[in-house]
Amino acid sequence: METYADRKNRLVRDLAATAGAPPRLCKDTSNLFRDRAPGPRRRLDVRAFNHVLAVDREAGWVDAEGMTPYAALTEATLAHGVMVCVVPQLKSITIGGAVAGVGIESSSFRHGLVHESIEEFEVLLGDGSVVLARPDNEHADLFFGFPNTYGTLGYALRVRAKTVPVRPFVRLTHVRHTDPRAYFAELERACGTDADFVDGVVFGPAEQVLTVGRFVDEAPYASDYTYERIYYRSLRTRTEDYLGVHDYIWRWDTDWFWCSKNLHAQNPIVRRLLGRKRLNSVFYTKVMRWNARVGLTRRIDRMLGKHPESVIQDVDIPIERAPEFLEFFLREIGILPVWICPFRSPDAGRRWPLFPADPRKLYVNFGFWDVVRPDEPHPPGHFNRLVERKVHELAGIKSLYSDAYFTPDEFWASYDRAAYEALKARYDPNRVFKDLYEKTVLKQ
């Protein structure tokens, strides 16, 4: 049996053996939504780094290799009656990708973002050395600087994440609102209670649903949204629900939130034809990438005289400006539904220079993933630019996993250039990896 150390030594040899072009991760899946510009690269095969190494229920942590998808990580931890503090909703997201690319879920109002419940990680650097980054060791700068750097400082090969005990079921209450101001006020109140999970969905200007979840030991029933029934639709018709903890964690993956509609997978006949095993984000992503490659919907849009622009984004807005952002968004973009997820740092004393959230504040993540199809043409990125400017105006933060149109000045006005350059100088002095702006905006 190959060990983690064996895999690590082999990868270090692979990296040393292939000098020259910037490395690129060779992984089974990716949740990046920006096409990379063509150019020379050397593929670094990290697919074998997908093992859960140890779960210590008493000490409250799990050790896993960096490319372990959350589906496998959750399977392993639930077997010990625990889960990692924050499990992003899509089964293929990996723990290393969620640290490097920032991850969030409905427990984030209590535990913060994924990187805020990580105890340590080992990073493969461009010179082939592997360092251990902890908040209390000589690489604390890398520990706090790594989140939101998208693999431009190195690759996380092993990650130790905090775990919390689970109980067999989650009881959900769905509260409907018709006024966004009252909705966000109640969302803020819910984040001050003993709830275990808080998130929600905006279905329209007069329809917002807040979902509060609590662990329970017993349930009169457990709903199943893994096949015929569709979770997000239940929010519009039910005020209460019970799910098994595993099904609660993956409630959004079966329909990729609601994005399965783009494949007509919410049509009962299509759903039966696809079958249970294809109803997941990994399958939809593959179909979406094929469609983007062959340009099928693009051609149909053109025939219909539409000018499509893909707007797939997660943006984080301070709670007090959330109604303003929603009002702008419904007026200018209009993609619906929108996922709503609050987060607050569990430790106001910690700063993450490349993810500039104010640790004292409660933020609301707005997730919207679809295509805007106006009748009149616009410059490339027109609607994404509108979003970027509004987020900046409201002192918010835009995720970098998808398209970005910032100028260098706008970008570095949001992300701490001095801190980033200091990290690059120490951990990637020979610029083996691209820089953050080149990778996330220029798509290099």
Ligand SMILES: Cc1cc2nc3c(=O)[nH]c(=O)nc-3n(C[C@H](O)[C@H](O)[C@H](O)COP(=O)(O)OP(=O)(O)OC[C@H]3O[C@@H](n4cnc5c(N)ncnc54)[C@H](O)[C@@H]3O)c2cc1C
């Ligand atoms: C429709 C949609 C919905 C989303 N919803 C959510 C959500 O609800 N919650 C959430 O948390 N996230 C969400 N995301 C964002 C997603 O979490 C991030 O894009 C995340 O970075 C993806 O992780 P991955 O493991 O798939 O990595 P990839 O997509 O493969 O890589 C993401 C980036 O991280 C780098 N990277 C990957 N692995 C490592 C590593 N081990 N070390 C260093 N760098 C690495 C890659 O080079 C790349 O730049 C969503 C994305 C999409 C498209």
